[in-house]
Amino acid sequence: MKIENTKAQMRKGVLEYCILSILKNGEAYPSEIIEKLKAGKLIVVEGTLYPLLTRLKNAGLLSYRWEESKSGPPRKYYQLTEIGTEFLKELETTWNDLVKAVKITSK
Amino acid sequence: MNQTVTINISGIVFHIDVDAYEELKKYLSKIKSYFKNSEECEEIMMDIEARIAELFSEKISSNNQVIQSKDVEEVIGVMGKPEQYIDEDEEDLEKERKSSHQKHYSSEKKLFRDPDDRMIGGVAAGLAAYIGIESLWLRLFFVVALFIGFGFLLYIILWIVMAEAKTASDKLHMKGEPVNIDNIGRTFKDEADKVSDNFKKHGQQYGKKAESAIESFFNFIGQILNGVFKVLGKVFGVIFLLVGTFMLIGLLSMLIGSETVFSITSDGVFSIPSTEFFNLIFISENQFHMAIIGAAITIGLPIAMLIYAGANLLYKIKTHTGVSIGLFILWVIGIFLCAMIGIRMGTELSYNERDSEIGTSKTIINEDKEDFHLSIATENVPGEGILEDKYFTISLDEDSIYFNDIQVRVYESKSDSFEIEIEKDVAGYSKKDVNSKLNQMNYNYSINNDSILLGNYISTLRKNKIRGQEINVKLYLPIGKSIYLDKSLKHAINNIANVTDTWDSEMLGKRWVMLEDGLTCLDCDEIEGITTIQLDSIRTQMPIEIE
Numbered sequence: 146m147k148i149e150n151t152k153a154q155m156r157k158g159v160l161e162y163c164i165l166s167i168l169k170n171g172e173a174y175p176s177e178i179i180e181k182l183k184a185g186k187l188i189v190v191e192g193t194l195y196p197l198l199t200r201l202k203n204a205g206l207l208s209y210r211w212e213e214s215k216s217g218p219p220r221k222y223y224q225l226t227e228i229g230t231e232f233l234k235e236l237e238t239t240w241n242d243l244v245k246a247v248k249i250t251s252k
Numbered sequence: 253m254n255q256t257v258t259i260n261i262s263g264i265v266f267h268i269d270v271d272a273y274e275e276l277k278k279y280l281s282k283i284k285s286y287f288k289n290s291e292e293c294e295e296i297m298m299d300i301e302a303r304i305a306e307l308f309s310e311k312i313s314s315n316n317q318v319i320q321s322k323d324v325e326e327v328i329g330v331m332g333k334p335e336q337y338i339d340e341d342e343e344d345l346e347k348e349r350k351s352s353h354q355k356h357y358s359s360e361k362k363l364f365r366d367p368d369d370r371m372i373g374g375v376a377a378g379l380a381a382y383i384g385i386e387s388l389w390l391r392l393f394f395v396v397a398l399f400i401g402f403g404f405l406l407y408i409i410l411w412i413v414m415a416e417a418k419t420a421s422d423k424l425h426m427k428g429e430p431v432n433i434d435n436i437g438r439t440f441k442d443e444a445d446k447v448s449d450n451f452k453k454h455g456q457q458y459g460k461k462a463e464s465a466i467e468s469f470f471n472f473i474g475q476i477l478n479g480v481f482k483v484l485g486k487v488f489g490v491i492f493l494l495v496g497t498f499m500l501i502g503l504l505s506m507l508i509g510s511e512t513v514f515s516i517t518s519d520g521v522f523s524i525p526s527t528e529f530f531n532l533i534f535i536s537e538n539q540f541h542m543a544i545i546g547a548a549i550t551i552g553l554p555i556a557m558l559i560y561a562g563a564n565l566l567y568k569i570k571t572h573t574g575v576s577i578g579l580f581i582l583w584v585i586g587i588f589l590c591a592m593i594g595i596r597m598g599t600e601l602s603y604n605e606r607d608s609e610i611g612t613s614k615t616i617i618n619e620d621k622e623d624f625h626l627s628i629a630t631e632n633v634p635g636e637g638i639l640e641d642k643y644f645t646i647s648l649d650e651d652s653i654y655f656n657d658i659q660v661r662v663y664e665s666k667s668d669s670f671e672i673e674i675e676k677d678v679a680g681y682s683k684k685d686v687n688s689k690l691n692q693m694n695y696n697y698s699i700n701n702d703s704i705l706l707g708n709y710i711s712t713l714r715k716n717k718i719r720g721q722e723i724n725v726k727l728y729l730p731i732g733k734s735i736y737l738d739k740s741l742k743h744a745i746n747n748i749a750n751v752t753d754t755w756d757s758e759m760l761g762k763r764w765v766m767l768e769d770g771l772t773c774l775d776c777d778e779i780e781g782i783t784t785i786q787l788d789s790i791r792t793q794m795p796i797e798i799e
Contacts, residue, residue: 190332
């Protein structure tokens with residue numbers, strides 16, 4: 146059992162939750178999401194985000210639209226779908242339960 | 253300084269150092285192999301490439317146009333190596349990576365269609381990159397092949413068989429590495445591995461290709477048609493724009509710009525002071541203005557639409573449906589306005605009946621006379637001419653309008669006496685209106701012994717307007733009596749029936765006698781079938797037999 150693997154496993158679940166939370170306040174494009182995630186030290190490299198976003202989108206939790214950019218290729222602006230919002234609500238309760246569980250058990 | 257290569261990432265062109273290019277290519281291959289087994293591979297690659305392009309764009313400045321190795325390293329640092337990615341099936345991918353590692357690290361050339369350098373489908377450019385020559389030569393080859401006959405089919409087949417290079421890693425593969433001894437050696441080794449691999453895949457792939465074959469073919473046809481339509485569209489755009497602008501200028505200058513209306517008559521082009529003229533036609537000034545507005549809208553809007561359509565064909569313009577609906581409604585209003593005025597004018601002119609005693613006067617002329625002389629005054633019509641034509645003149649003075657519409661006809665008299673009947677004609681909206689207008693129409697003629705001098709104009713008050721006023725002069729000539737038609741009647745006589753069917757203009761300056769068959773010429777030399785007849789002989793032995 147490697148410590149790195151366990152850490153990664155833990156971060157992975159939280160990461161999805163965090164991405165959905167960021168989009169709760171409105172649409173954003175990957176670079177904006179990355180900035181927030183970097184600030185929270187959740188990810189180190191940007192490459193991590195793209196497959197995650199694609200999978201969340203294909204699962205129907207996110208949708209996106211194209212927007213032209215002055216300084217590069219067109220950008221994908223992601224936003225939550227209805228399913229995504231529902232999904233996020235459930236994750237929120239689960240997260241709160243988990244935090245409680247950790248608090249209780251680690252006392 | 254190092255050599256540079258031009259690459260296209262996510263639609264943006266970069267100049268990149270050869271070393272940096274190699275590095276980037278390796279990096280992209282690595283990522284691709286990492287996601288190779290996931291369905292979203294292509295989409296993820298495109299997203300990552302878009303981000304890389306964005307990061308490169310930030311690195312480029314006016315004094316640094318070329319992407320260097322350190323830039324690529326930095327970008328890789330930001331994006332992270334696949335090993336650093338957090339992913340679900342960590343262990344599965346680990347295995348995957350090991351097996352695909354070798355294959356994807358090598359960067360042998362692959363045959364792709366080049367979407368960045370294409371004329372039609374990018375086949376020639378892709379082939380050129382694969383073979384390593386200028387695409388121009390291959391294009392020439394295809395053009396020549398087209399004339400020989402197999403070019404079209406060959407191109408279509410290649411189009412179907414070759415996949416389009418969609419991602420940057422595809423494009424890097426398409427361009428491949430410079431050929432050297434090292435690479436050739438490796439290619440042989442890889443080739444052996446690939447052959448067995450390809451056999452496995454072929455079954456599936458051919459199905460897909462056949463499906464997209466039809467699609468590709470229609471794409472191709474579509475592209476050609478699209479090109480043709482685009483050119484035609486531009487040509488029509490220019491034509492529409494020119495014609496529309498020309499017509500609009502014409503319309504505007506007619507409605508607003510000029511003070512005159514041009515009338516093309518048999519005598520040439522005449523200009524008429526427009527307000528004066530139209531005031532004599534329209535019932536009121538208001539109606540006149542409404543007619544102008546109506547005409548401007550009804551004719552002007554379609555012209556404006558023509559111009560718009562032309563502009564739209566040349567440069568795409570966005571339209572709001574609200575605006576077009578509004579314009580359409582305006583147009584309908586314009587038509588409605590014109591129709592209203594049309595109907596109003598129609599009723600204004602609809603009535604032609606009058607009391608029989610009004611407008612017709614009959615004079616019986618001295619019964620003794622045998623010969624008559626008919627002429628029409630040649631004096632100038634009073635007033636200032638607003639419409640002057642050989643056959644039709646309208647002129648004005650302070651309170652009257654003058655017309656010269658006088659029609660002369662000769663009929664056989666039913667009695668023994670020579671009668672002259674003057675019939676006035678005018679249009680109006682009611683019997684009363686017609687009668688009052690008839691009463692205000694003045695026409696003069698004089699009879700002096702056996703010669704009749706007709707007036708050459710009708711006069712009426714301005715308020716009666718131009719309403720088709722005319723005078724019909726009917727002469728009833730008893731059998732056996734004759735009349736001389738003076739040359740001055742040139743524009744007045746109207747289809748006078750005669751036995752020889754002589755034309756009006758030929759009848760002038762001659763003496764005509766009324767026989768039972770009709771008017772017969774007396775001093776015509778040898779008109780077909782008729783000899784010169786003496787007046788006396790006719791009186792005694794009539795009618796003459798024609799051989």
